[in-house]
Amino acid sequence: MDTLTALNKFREYVAMFVLLDETEWQQLVPYLEISILKKKKNFADPGKVCNQVGLVVKGAVRYFNVKDGEEITGYFSFENELLSSYKSFLTRQPCANYIQALEDTQMVTLSYNAMQQIYADALIGHKMERFGRLIAEHYLICYEDRVTAFVTQTPEERYNKLLETGGEVLQRIPQHYIANFLGITPVSLSRIRRRIMKISA
Amino acid sequence: MDTLTALNKFREYVAMFVLLDETEWQQLVPYLEISILKKKKNFADPGKVCNQVGLVVKGAVRYFNVKDGEEITGYFSFENELLSSYKSFLTRQPCANYIQALEDTQMVTLSYNAMQQIYADALIGHKMERFGRLIAEHYLICYEDRVTAFVTQTPEERYNKLLETGGEVLQRIPQHYIANFLGITPVSLSRIRRRIMKISA
């Protein structure tokens, strides 16, 4: 994907939250960078501060922790979704997890310093601060829903819900990652699938 | 607690995120309201849009869902913490859960409309928008941590972690609410406690 198309994807993404006129957009563009993360390469590593937030314009990444030598996948980002180790990026503390490309992934990125400069800008600062607020609110709600699901639903109910909403997760992601995402083991997910098959058959 | 003290609590809370000079603070004050929620009274109800965000200055509340006629407690707010059904408040959609006072609770509240007026204000809008962003980022990180705990830890590990960090939750909240908070049943938490007793004894 060429640079212009990628930047336009970013512009469209921003437009879902705040409307920028041409002048404002031109103010923003110099801060943006395009980069490609090859499959299996890391966007974030434990122990290092995550200095970038990105918009995935093509590809997909997964977030995972390593516990007792095993990878536990907690989340994914696909096209038109943001990508960052938010806690590390926002607090400037060392990251606790990996973020790794599942496919060759093209991103439009913004560094932490660029972000702060944008927020401080007299012209677009207020509007971009609003953008930042709305983004954070959006993800806050996503996480709140997910916590609620963990507290109120069984793994089987969570999986059924996932089947209903039927995100890309189901098409593009190996099942053992989805199992982790649901908070269970791959073996357990396989059994749940079997249970559901029997019922609907 | 008198009005002035309560308002000062709010001012101190804001000061943890952005610094307001006296003029800016005076700009903000007219939008604030003080209210008291009697024990067992609801701050939010399912089906109704949550129109207020509040700062708890005295007391405590719990968030719970009702599933199959049973209450499942997912969260709490204590002194110097915000209080709202964020999803409902932010998206203007009907609330999915109850928020109920555990004790007589005094709050400083702000309505959704007031919030929008403040954000739009030419004088303090940018700064308050930043406040809103930082708050949302703060809670985003809290929820992210909690999701990570659900994905990577066992209930027993989550409970041990809670014992270490030893929040007020442990002192002021019945154990069966804490069990829900951890994503398990009260009976199961009782067994976990028994297991831990045996090990450390």
Added chain:
DNA sequence: TCAAAACGTTAACAAAAGATAAGAATTTGG
């Protein structure tokens, strides 16, 4: 003050999940 409700623990049993291993099918990468 006193009866009712709420709370925490324990027991017994059923259901579900974790751990480990094996095997078949598919995908990957050189």
Added chain:
DNA sequence: CCAAATTCTTATCTTTTGTTAACGTTTTGA
């Protein structure tokens, strides 16, 4: 193109959790 790695399922066994019920203790509220 082919060997190696990955993925998913299944089986077996162990551990944990859920469910229901009972019991004493504490708290609550009229």
